[in-house]
Amino acid sequence: MKEDIERSHDIIAGRNPVSEAVNSGRAIENILIAKGELNGSVRVIVAKAKDKHIPIKEVDRKKLDYMCGNSAHQGIIAVAAVKDYSSVEDIFALAQSRNEPPFIIVLDEIEDPHNLGAIIRTAECAGAHGIIIPKRRAVGLNYTVGKASAGAYEYVPVARVNNIPTVIDELKEKGCWIYGADMNGSVYAQNNLKGACALVIGSEGKGLGRLVREKCDVILSLPMCGKINSLNASVAAGILMYEFTRQRLGIKSVNGE
Numbered sequence: 001m002k003e004d005i006e007r008s009h010d011i012i013a014g015r016n017p018v019s020e021a022v023n024s025g026r027a028i029e030n031i032l033i034a035k036g037e038l039n040g041s042v043r044v045i046v047a048k049a050k051d052k053h054i055p056i057k058e059v060d061r062k063k064l065d066y067m068c069g070n071s072a073h074q075g076i077i078a079v080a081a082v083k084d085y086s087s088v089e090d091i092f093a094l095a096q097s098r099n100e101p102p103f104i105i106v107l108d109e110i111e112d113p114h115n116l117g118a119i120i121r122t123a124e125c126a127g128a129h130g131i132i133i134p135k136r137r138a139v140g141l142n143y144t145v146g147k148a149s150a151g152a153y154e155y156v157p158v159a160r161v162n163n164i165p166t167v168i169d170e171l172k173e174k175g176c177w178i179y180g181a182d183m184n185g186s187v188y189a190q191n192n193l194k195g196a197c198a199l200v201i202g203s204e205g206k207g208l209g210r211l212v213r214e215k216c217d218v219i220l221s222l223p224m225c226g227k228i229n230s231l232n233a234s235v236a237a238g239i240l241m242y243e244f245t246r247q248r249l250g251i252k253s254v255n256g257e
Contacts (some may be wrong), residue, residue, distance in 0.1 A: 002205065004060075007019060010029075010079060010081070010082055010142050010143040011068060011078070011079060011080070012028075012077060012078040012080055013064075013068045013073040013074075013076075013077045014060045014068065014072065014074045014077075015045065015046040015074045015075075016039050016236075018031065018076050019041070019045050021080065022045060022048050022052065022078070025052075026077065026084075026241030027078065027080065027084045027085050028049075028078050028080050028142070029055075029079040029140040030054065030055040030056065030057055030140075031045070031046070031054055031077070032057050032058075032059050032064060032077050032078075032079065033056065033057070033076050034059065034061040035058050035059070037076060038080075038116065042076055045076065047088050053135060055135065056118055060168070064077055079142060081140055081141040081142065082141050082142065082145070082146040082153065083146070083156055083172055084237055085141070085159060086157035086158060086159050087159055088159045088161070089134070090157045091129050091157050091159060092174065093107060094157060095129040095130045096184065098129070099155070100127075100248075101194075101195050101196040101197070101248075102129055102176060103129055103196075103197060103198075103199075103245075104126065104128065104130055104131070104197070105119065105128050105132075105197065105198070106164060106167070106168065106200040106201070107131060107132065107133045107134075107138065107200075108134070108203060108207075108208055109134060109135070109138045109202070109209070110133065110138055110200045110201065110204065110233060110235070111138060111139055111202060111203060111204060111249070112137060112139065113139045113142060113144035113145045113148060114144065114148045114234075115119060115232065115234040116139050116148070116249070117144065117145040117146065117147065117148020117149040117150075118148055118234035118238070119131070119148040119201070119234050119237050120145070120148075120152050120153050120156050120158070121148070121150050121234070122234070122237065123152070123237075123241060124152035124155050124156045125152075126241040126244070126245045127193070127245055128212070129157070130156060130157040130158065131156060131159070132153060132158075132159045132161060132164070132167055133158060133159070133161075134160070134161060134162070134163070135160050138203075141153060141158060162203060164200075164214055165211045166213055168198070168212065168215045168216075171198050172217075174196070175196045176197055177195060177196065177218070178215065178216045178217045178218075179197060179198070179199050179216060179218050179220050180199075180200040180202075180208050180237055180238075181200065181202065181220050181221075181222075182202060182208045182213060182219050183207070184219070184221065185218070185219025185220050186218065186219065186220065186221065187221060187223060188222060188238065188240055191220060192247070193243060194247050198243065199241065200216060201222075201233055201240075203233070203235065203247050204233050206229075206230075222236060222240070
C-alpha cells in the first residue's frame with residue numbers, strides 16, 4: 001500500500017483532471033494514454049499538450065492501472081513534476097544575486113531518477129547555480145527524483161529545454177566555458193575550472209551525444225585504475241563538481257596547487 005501511495009503521489013488521473021492540468025500550465029513530465037484511447041476528448045487533450053511540448057506516450061492499460069493503484073483513470077494520466085521548472089535566465093540571475101560566476105550543470109539525457117536526484121543534491125551542496133535537462137529522452141522532476149535529492153530540488157533551479165546543443169551555444173554566448181565529462185579527455189584536476197562554466201554529464205548508457213561532445217570546449221576525464229572503465233553518472237558528476245568547487249573557492253591541495 002505504501003508503494004502505491006508513493007507511486008501515485010505525482011499522478012493526475014482522468015480526462016477532466018488531466019485537461020485542467022494542461023490548461024493551467026502546471027509542470028507535467030509526460031502524458032500516458034492507454035492504447036486504443038486516442039479519440040474524442042483524449043485527442044483534444046493530446047493536441048493541447050503537443051502545443052505545450054509535453055511528451056505523449058501510448059502504453060498498455062495495465063501500466064496505468066498499476067501507476068494509479070487500480071483507481072479509475074479513463075485511459076489517461078499525467079505525470080506531474082514535484083516542482084515548477086525554472087528558466088536558464090533564472091539560473092544566471094541566481095549567480096548574479098550571489099555575485100558569483102555562473103556554475104551550471106547540464107545533463108544530456110539522464111534517465112535514472114535516482115541519478116538525477118543525487119546530482120541535484122550534490123549540485124546544491126557544491127554551490128552550483130542550476131541544472132539544465134532536456135524535455136525528451138530524460139527523467140524530469142518526478143517524485144522519486146525529489147525523494148532522492150533529499151529536498152535539494154527546492155533550492156536548485158532546474159530548467160528543462162528542448163535542445164541541449166542549442167542551449168550550450170547560448171551558454172557560450174553568455175561567457176560560459178563548456179566542460180564535458182567523457183573518456184579520452186584531459187585529467188580533470190589538470191584543468192583550470194574557475195570562472196563562468198558549465199559541466200556537461202552524459203547519459204548512463206551512451207555518455208555524451210556526438211553533437212554535444214563536439215560543442216564542449218574541454219573534455220574532462222577521471223583516471224580509471226580498475227577493470228571497470230566507467231563510473232555511475234551521479235558519482236562521476238559529484239567528483240567533478242567538487243573539483244570545480246575546490247578551485248572556485250581557492251582551496252589548495254596538499255601540494256599547494
